[in-house]
Amino acid sequence: MQLLATILPYAQIIISVVLITAILLQQSEAGLGGALGGSDADTFHHTRRGFEKFLFILSIVCGVLFALSAVLVILIKARG
Numbered sequence: 001m002q003l004l005a006t007i008l009p010y011a012q013i014i015i016s017v018v019l020i021t022a023i024l025l026q027q028s029e030a031g032l033g034g035a036l037g038g039s040d041a042d043t044f045h046h047t048r049r050g051f052e053k054f055l056f057i058l059s060i061v062c063g064v065l066f067a068l069s070a071v072l073v074i075l076i077k078a079r080g
Contacts, residue, residue: 015069
């Protein structure tokens with residue numbers, strides 16, 4: 001358990017850097033009007049393909065891993 005407690009903070013740093021990078025590399029589909037509550041009439045739905053889909057899946061996986069590692073840190077610290 002002690003080994004896990006020493007490795008986990010470094011794993012969280014790596015996961016968070018990958019998560020931030022994956023989120024920042026995704027293309028933003030919302031224009032300024034959509035971000036402020038307006039609607040863009042010329043927008044359409046499209047499916048993610050290729051690298052865009054990979055970044056989307058990677059950000060979900062990293063988010064879940066980061067949340068699980070944070071809960072694990074809390075459980076380790078609660079045990080003493």
